[in-house]
Amino acid sequence: MKLPSNLAIQTEKLGKKYKLRSSESWALKNINLDIETGSALGIVGPNGAGKSTLLKILSGLTKPTTGNYKYRGSLTGLLEVGTGFHPDLSGLENIYLSAALNGMPRKIIRERVDQIIDFSGIPTEYINQPIKHYSSGMKVRLGFAVAAHLDADILIVDEVLAVGDLSFQEKCMRSMELQMHEQGRTVLFVSHNLYTLQKLCSKAILLDRSKLIQIGNSKDVCENYINKTLNRTDNVDLEKREDRNGSGKIRINKLEWSPQLLQTGKKAVLTIGYQAKEELEDVNIKISINGSDGRFLTPLSMHSTNFRPKLIPENGQLTVNIENIPWMKGNYFIDIRVIEKGIVCDDLRLASKFQVHGGNYVKDGDEFHSSKNGVFIPHVWSI
Amino acid sequence: MNKKIHSVSSSDSIWKFTNEGFRRTRQVTWAFARRDLQLRYIQTRLGWFWSIGQPLLAAILVLFFFSWIIEIEAPFGFNYSIYAFACLPAWLLAQHIIMQGSPSLVHNQHIISKVSFPRQSLPLSKALVALVDYMVATILYFLFRGIQSGIWDFYFFNFLFYSFATILASLGIAYWIAAISIRFRDWLAILPLLIQGLFLLSPIVYPTEKYSNALGEFEWILYLNPFVAIADGFRWTWLGINSWSELHYISFLMIIVIYFSGYTAIRYSENKMVDTL
Numbered sequence: 243m244k245l246p247s248n249l250a251i252q253t254e255k256l257g258k259k260y261k262l263r264s265s266e267s268w269a270l271k272n273i274n275l276d277i278e279t280g281s282a283l284g285i286v287g288p289n290g291a292g293k294s295t296l297l298k299i300l301s302g303l304t305k306p307t308t309g310n311y312k313y314r315g316s317l318t319g320l321l322e323v324g325t326g327f328h329p330d331l332s333g334l335e336n337i338y339l340s341a342a343l344n345g346m347p348r349k350i351i352r353e354r355v356d357q358i359i360d361f362s363g364i365p366t367e368y369i370n371q372p373i374k375h376y377s378s379g380m381k382v383r384l385g386f387a388v389a390a391h392l393d394a395d396i397l398i399v400d401e402v403l404a405v406g407d408l409s410f411q412e413k414c415m416r417s418m419e420l421q422m423h424e425q426g427r428t429v430l431f432v433s434h435n436l437y438t439l440q441k442l443c444s445k446a447i448l449l450d451r452s453k454l455i456q457i458g459n460s461k462d463v464c465e466n467y468i469n470k471t472l473n474r475t476d477n478v479d480l481e482k483r484e485d486r487n488g489s490g491k492i493r494i495n496k497l498e499w500s501p502q503l504l505q506t507g508k509k510a511v512l513t514i515g516y517q518a519k520e521e522l523e524d525v526n527i528k529i530s531i532n533g534s535d536g537r538f539l540t541p542l543s544m545h546s547t548n549f550r551p552k553l554i555p556e557n558g559q560l561t562v563n564i565e566n567i568p569w570m571k572g573n574y575f576i577d578i579r580v581i582e583k584g585i586v587c588d589d590l591r592l593a594s595k596f597q598v599h600g601g602n603y604v605k606d607g608d609e610f611h612s613s614k615n616g617v618f619i620p621h622v623w624s625i
Numbered sequence: 626m627n628k629k630i631h632s633v634s635s636s637d638s639i640w641k642f643t644n645e646g647f648r649r650t651r652q653v654t655w656a657f658a659r660r661d662l663q664l665r666y667i668q669t670r671l672g673w674f675w676s677i678g679q680p681l682l683a684a685i686l687v688l689f690f691f692s693w694i695i696e697i698e699a700p701f702g703f704n705y706s707i708y709a710f711a712c713l714p715a716w717l718l719a720q721h722i723i724m725q726g727s728p729s730l731v732h733n734q735h736i737i738s739k740v741s742f743p744r745q746s747l748p749l750s751k752a753l754v755a756l757v758d759y760m761v762a763t764i765l766y767f768l769f770r771g772i773q774s775g776i777w778d779f780y781f782f783n784f785l786f787y788s789f790a791t792i793l794a795s796l797g798i799a800y801w802i803a804a805i806s807i808r809f810r811d812w813l814a815i816l817p818l819l820i821q822g823l824f825l826l827s828p829i830v831y832p833t834e835k836y837s838n839a840l841g842e843f844e845w846i847l848y849l850n851p852f853v854a855i856a857d858g859f860r861w862t863w864l865g866i867n868s869w870s871e872l873h874y875i876s877f878l879m880i881i882v883i884y885f886s887g888y889t890a891i892r893y894s895e896n897k898m899v900d901t902l
Contacts, residue, residue, distance in 0.1 A: 244630075245630045257635075260900065298899060301741055302633065302741035303738070303739075303740075303741045303899045304896065304897075304899045304900055305633075305635065305637070305896035306633070306634075306635045307635055308635050309634070309635055310632060310633060310634030310635060310636075311632070311633055311634075312630055312631065312632045312633075313630070313631050314628050314629070314630050314631075315628035315629065316628075317631070319739075319740070319741060321739045321740075322739045325736060325739045325740050326736050326740065328660060328664065330664055330667050331660065331663055331664065335660075335663055338656070338659075339656055339659070339660050342652055342653065342655070342656035343653060343656055343736065343740050343742065344740060345649065345652070347652065348652070348655075395628060
C-alpha cells in the first residue's frame with residue numbers, strides 16, 4: 243500500500259449510490275481528494291450535497307459504492323457528542339464506555355481519566371452518580387471532554403461543536419487547535435457555521451449536488467459557496483429552493499427589503515412572504531443576520547419582540563420595521579427559520595443577501611469606516 | 626512517521642481480516658459486556674442473587690412440568706432430575722445468547738449509526754455476559770449431581786468442547802436474526818416463539834431416542850437441530866450415557882454451518898446497516 247508521505251488521507255474516485263424503492267441516486271460522485279497531515283480541512287455545501295455521506299464513508303460507517311481511500315494512523319469519527327452514554331451508568335463508567343467505543347485503549351483511558359474529569363469541570367462528588375441525574379449541559383460537557391482526549395491521528399468532526407455553552411465551545415476549539423499544531427493531527431470539519439470553520443480550517447472543499455466543486459483556502463471557498471447559493475436564489479425563486487430543513491408545514495417564499503437601497507441609519511422594511519398548509523397558531527419566525535464572513539451578528543425574532551399573533555392565515559405576509567438600520571456598510575446574509583409550537587417547519591440558510599450602503603447612524607455623525615461588518619448600538623458620550 | 630496505512634475500497638471482501646479489526650472487535654466487545662454487567666440488576670431487589678435464582682427456577686419448572694405432569698422417564702434407570710438438568714445450563718446459555726444477541730443491533734441502533742465498529746461485537750458481548758450465568762449454573766449442577774449420586778468426576782475437555790459448541794451454535798443463530806432484523810423487524814416479533822420451538826424440539830428434557838417415535842425413517846430431519854449433538858454431548862460428559870449414532874454427524878455439521886453462515890450474514894449486512902436503519 244502506498245500513500246505519499248505528506249498525506250493523511252487520499253481518496254480515489256469515491257462514490258456512493260443509494261437505492262430507493264424505485265430509483266437510484268448518487269449521494270456522492272467521483273471524489274478525489276488529498277489531505278495533508280497536520281492540516282484542517284473544512285467541508286461546506288448546501289443541504290443534501292453529500293457532506294454527511296462523505297463523513298460516513300471516511301469514518302467507516304458505510305461502504306463506498308465505487309473507489310477507495312487510504313489513511314495513515316488511527317482515525318476517529320466524531321459524529322455526535324457522548325455517543326453510547328447510558329443514563330443508568332455513572333459519569334466515570336460512561337467515560338470508559340464512550341472512550342472505548344471511540345477506539346481508545348483501556349490502558350490509556352485509565353491514564354487520562356483524571357484529565358478528562360478535570361476538563362469537563364464536573365465536580366468530583368457527581369462523577370460517581372448516574373448521569374440521568376446530570377443536567378443536559380453537564381452531559382454535553384462530559385461528552386466533549388472524552389472527545390477532546392481521543393488521540394486519533396485523524397479526527398472527523400460533524401457539526402458537534404454547535405452544542406454546549408459558548409465558553410466551553412471555545413475551550414474545545416482551543417484544545418483541538420492545540421492538538422493539531424503540536425501533535426500533527428489532521429482534522430476534517432463540517433459545519434454550517436462558516437465563521438467557526440474559517441477560524442479552525444485553513445483549507446476547505448465545496449461540495450454541491452454530490453460533486454466536488456472546489457478545493458482551496460477556506461476563505462475563498464466560503465465566499466464562493468455564499469455567492470453560489472445567492473446566485474441561485476437570484477435566478478431561482480425562494481419558493482423553488484429545495485435545500486431546506488424542517489417539517490415543511492410552512493414555506494417562506496419571499497424576502498424583500500424596501501427601499502431597495504439600504505443605508506445605515508435610514509428606515510427600512512423587510513417583507514416576509516409565506517405559504518402554509520393551514521392556519522397556524524403559536525408561530526415564531528427567527529431571522530439571523532450574518533456578516534459576509536458568516537459570523538452571526540443580529541437576531542430578529544417575533545417572540546423576542548413579544549409579537550405573538552393568535553393565528554396567522556394560510557398565506558400572507560409579515561413585515562419587520564427597522565427605524566434606524568444599525569448595520570455598517572457591507573454585505574449581509576439572512577438565515578431564516580419558522581417554528582410552530584416548538585417544531586421547526588422551515589429552515590433556510592443563506593436565504594438572501596443584502597447590501598447596506600454606508601451612511602451616518604446618528605444624524606450629522608460620521609461614518610465609521612471599516613472593512614469588516616459590524617452593528618451600531620445607540621450610545622451616548624459625555625465628558 | 627511510520628504509522629500504519631489503512632485502505633478501504635468498494636471492492637473489499639467481507640472476509641477481509643485485519644489486526645486492527647480484531648483489536649476493535651475485542652475492545653468493543655469488552656466495553657459492551659462491561660456495560661451490560663454494570664447495568665445488570667440495577668433497580669432490582671435481590672440483585673446478583675438472580676444469577677443463582679434463574680437456573681434454580683428453570684430447574685424447578687422443568688421438574689414440575691416434565692416429570693410430575695407429563696411423567697417422562699429417564700432411560701438407564703437414571704433419576705429424572707439428574708438426567709434432565711445435565712443439559713439445562715447449556716440450554717440456558719443458548720437461550721440467553723439468542724434472546725439477547727438477536728435484538729442487540731436494533732436496540733443499539735443509535736450507537737451503530739454514529740460509531741463504526743465491527744458489528745458482531747454486540748451479539749458477542751451478550752455471549753460474554755451469558756457465560757457468567759453459565760458458570761454459576763454449571764457449578765450448581767455439579768454440586769447437585771455430586772450430592773444426589775455421589776459422583777464427583779469432571780471431564781474438563783469434554784465440557785469445554787461442548788460448551789464451545791453451544792456458544793457457536795447459538796451465536797450463529799443470533800448473528801442470523803440480528804442481521805436480518807435490521808431490515809425485517811418481524812424476526813424480533815417471533816423470536817420468543819422461535820426459542821420456545823427450539824426448546825421443545827431439542828432433546829433437552831427428554832431422551833433423544835424418542836425421536837424415532839415421531840418420524841420413523843425420517844428421523845434424520847430432527848438431527849438438523851444442532852442442539853441434538855450438544856444435548857447428547859453433555860449427557861455423555863456428565864452422566865456417561867453413550868447414545869451416539871451416525872445421525873449425530875448431521876447435527877455436528879449443522880453447528881459449523883450455522884455459525885459460519887451467521888457470521889457471513891452479519892458481515893454482509895454490516896455495510897448496508899447504516900443506510901437501512
